[in-house]
Amino acid sequence: MADYYARPISTTLGGVNRSREEWIHHLAGRCAEVRVLNAASGLQTSDALADSNISINEIGHLGKTRSTMVPIISQVVRALRDCDLLYLHEGWTLSSTIVARIASRLAVPYVVKPHGVYEPEIVRTLRAIPGRRLSENKTLSEALAVHCFFSTESQSVRRFAPTARCIVAPTGFTFPDPATERVPGAGEPYLAWLGRYDVHHKGIDLLFEALARVRQDMKMKLVMVGQDYNDGRRDVDRLRAEFGLDDQVLHVRGPLPQREALDFVANSHGFIHTPRWEALGRTVVDSIGLGIPTAVARTAHIGKAMSDAGVDMTFELTVSDIGEALLALQDTAVDTARSQAWAAQHFSWDRSMNEWEKQISILFEQRSDEPTHIHGTT
CATH class of the missing domain: 3.40.50.2000 (Glycogen Phosphorylase B;)
Structure with missing residues (x-):
């Protein structure tokens, strides 16, 4: 072939x-x-x-x-x-x-x-x-x-x-064991976002609006890592300032090598994914496979598959639902065993x-x- x-x-x-x-x-x-x-x-x-x-x-x-x-x-x-x-x-x-x-x-x-x-x-x-x-x-x-x-x-x-x-x-997917070192500067528990800085496609505008609404109840910062796309990182910085999230959204930085990106997710307290559309979302699968509490919008096909399987957290792509997902990711009692088992079977x-x-x-x-x-x- x-x-x-x-x-x-x-x-x-x-x-x-x-x-x-x-x-x-x-x-x-x-x-x-x-x-x-x-x-x-x-x-x-x-x-x-x-x-x-x-x-x-x-x-x-x-x-x-x-x-x-x-x-x-x-x-x-x-x-x-x-x-x-x-x-x-x-x-x-x-x-x-x-x-x-x-x-x-x-x-x-x-x-x-x-x-x-x-x-x-x-x-x-x-x-x-x-x-x-x-x-x-x-x-x-x-x-x-x-x-x-x-x-x-x-x-x-x-x-x-x-x-x-x-x-x-x-x-x-093959799920390797993560390294033990945390991302420099992120010693406190954090929620992770990783992807391409495309505000509309990735729903970053909705994510920031939701974060602004629930900031009083947020105990953790959101740390963002990704690659620029059509000056999208500049748009992210602008939106962060407009929503007054400079102290809530940290490390808006460029892409990491694959190994470091995996460690970044593995050392987080939770991962959130808010695209307006998406086929797979590789980092979502990595996050689930590593046992990280993972919240995914059902606008992504993987989010729909997770919802049908009854695993982890999925939500409608609305500001209110994103806010609820952010708060839920802070829960220290989230059980990820079922979603890990699903990922291991479904993505074998x-x-x-x-x-x-x-x-x-x-x-x-x-x-x-x-x-x-x-x-x-x-």
Whole structure:
């Protein structure tokens, strides 16, 4: 199989990149060969891609931004030769559209893993561009499958592309033991927020309004760590001042390396996640798996899954409900054993890979009687 994802800069912090590499690593155990197709100036790779049957292939691209990058067609054709399956990531990009059309011409079935980009909030902002909605719908409808992490995410996909075939298998997780050292300057118990500084998407405006309302009852500070996005950190600083939260919200700082970010969450008293939409939310799973009291808005698909399973704390994305969640996270008697057990089972790699293989095998059987080199599909 082949896996294509073009990005104009190297980054190892993004959740999409981490999820992609982890899936490639586990798929390599069930495929004869995995060809990783990156932009020539694209992603750095990690040890997760060190398996002997994984090859890194650099595809030349024209254009410099994510929305304008165009792959060199002859190189894509050469890379896809003899492939049984192609994976594409995210959506709404010219590069992925072109590669999908090439795959169709070569009769190579492809799977789109959207990572949440077909949520209604995103579709509404992009559908006004002439031809874009039609082209994207065609890509999804002609795909062998759209790989979603949650059943509720597949509902979002089908609202946009009703004829799309969806499979559901979440990214698996391994929960390492955290280090024992606390984040410098955070010796007192604190509540953690970690993510991208995107005020609207991550609901930071609602979080701050809720915090301002309940500040008199708050015994703990909120510590924020994240990466900047379109000057979002500046917006966070402005909102913090407007709500008078300079003494309540601390350490609004840049991103931490993965190991330090995990320790930051592990040493917190509780973790809160307030996105207006979200597919997975990797830090949410890390937090639950580490036994940290975790409050998640049900606007995130993982929040809906938690609510259905009756684990940990979920809430509606309203100022009043966020305020109640903040106060509840301070409770020292929160029992996290049930949510830990749920995360260990629901996000098990064995479970995810078995679900993936079962569903993808059925689709291959429906598509053709031709043998493939993917275990379970011959």
